[in-house]
Amino acid sequence: MTTATSAIAETYERDGFVFPIDIVSEAEAKEIRADLEAGEKELADRPDELSMLHSYPDRLLPSFDKLIRNQKLIAAASQILGPDLMVWSSGLFIKEANTPSYVTWHQDLTYWGLDDAEEVTAWFALSHSNIESGCMRFVPGSQKKQLVPHVDSFAEGNLLSRGQEVAVEVDDADAVDVILKPGQASFHHGHLFHASGPNKTGDRRIGAAIRYIKPSMKQRSGDKSVVAHVAGEDRYGNFTVADAPKGRLLESNFALCRTDMAIKSRVLYEGAEQSGGKRYRQER
Numbered sequence: 001m002t003t004a005t006s007a008i009a010e011t012y013e014r015d016g017f018v019f020p021i022d023i024v025s026e027a028e029a030k031e032i033r034a035d036l037e038a039g040e041k042e043l044a045d046r047p048d049e050l051s052m053l054h055s056y057p058d059r060l061l062p063s064f065d066k067l068i069r070n071q072k073l074i075a076a077a078s079q080i081l082g083p084d085l086m087v088w089s090s091g092l093f094i095k096e097a098n099t100p101s102y103v104t105w106h107q108d109l110t111y112w113g114l115d116d117a118e119e120v121t122a123w124f125a126l127s128h129s130n131i132e133s134g135c136m137r138f139v140p141g142s143q144k145k146q147l148v149p150h151v152d153s154f155a156e157g158n159l160l161s162r163g164q165e166v167a168v169e170v171d172d173a174d175a176v177d178v179i180l181k182p183g184q185a186s187f188h189h190g191h192l193f194h195a196s197g198p199n200k201t202g203d204r205r206i207g208a209a210i211r212y213i214k215p216s217m218k219q220r221s222g223d224k225s226v227v228a229h230v231a232g233e234d235r236y237g238n239f240t241v242a243d244a245p246k247g248r249l250l251e252s253n254f255a256l257c258r259t260d261m262a263i264k265s266r267v268l269y270e271g272a273e274q275s276g277g278k279r280y281r282q283e284r
């Protein structure tokens with residue numbers, strides 16, 4: 001059963017998450033995935049640009065720009081954050097078929113350098129996300145703990161930027177499996193404890209983590225990271241608002257990604273004792 005829009009705010013307030021929410025049909029999700037995978041093929045010989053495609057699908061593919069502006073996603077995000085919405089990032093979490101990649105227990109807002117918690121992630125499934133394929137797991141109510149200390153591992157198989165993990169005990173038995181079909185989404189709070197296990201299936205597990213924020217948020221560093229303005233008004237000017245891409249994989253859009261990567265790599269790895277993280281690393 002999917003969640004009615006009217007129940008979203010209440011469930012989210014209590015648990016720190018809500019799912020499943022139907023966004024597009026499975027057939028439409030398949031088309032978006034096909035467009036992504038065509039892009040991956042086109043960039044197969046350009047590793048830096050391929051990595052940018054995985055971090056910035058909405059800046060490089062009109063199909064993903066359309067997705068982050070989808071009215072069902074906007075309606076659900078607006079129930080949580082109100083009418084004015086920007087997208088701070090929409091990076092992909094990809095677990096290849098039969099691979100050990102995982103995500104440790106963490107809270108999203110730990111390392112993003114944002115000054116507030118007016119953020120919600122819509123995790124949009126581009127393939128089946130279930131226990132076998134390594135779906136996310138959420139701890140209900142853990143968003144009420146605020147941010148707890150994290151330790152970095154930079155572990156090889158960890159998909160997080162610093163391989164970070166909460167430095168407190170998490171009882172696995174408290175967690176809920178976030179099972180989604182292609183075309184459905186879950187929404188989670190930036191302080192929610194969440195993790196995910198390996199993909200033991202023969203298909204890729206692909207999700208786009210669309211980070212909706214209120215325009216009143218800002219980077220504590222004063223940097224104006226590059227966002228998409230997808231609903232309502234921006235009365236603050238705290239971010240650089242990018243236009244929707246006018247075509248697929250355009251050089252002008254790669255240039256915008258590079259501008260944003262310079263900011264995010266500085267912010268996300270601030271204070272880290274080690275280099276070699278997974279996301280927003282500068283080009284080789």
Ligand SMILES: O=C(O)CCC(=O)C(=O)O
Pocket residue numbers: 093103108121123134135136194195196207209
């Ligand atoms: O895709 C996953 O397994 C983890 C995603 C995640 O940590 C997030 O979207 O915040």
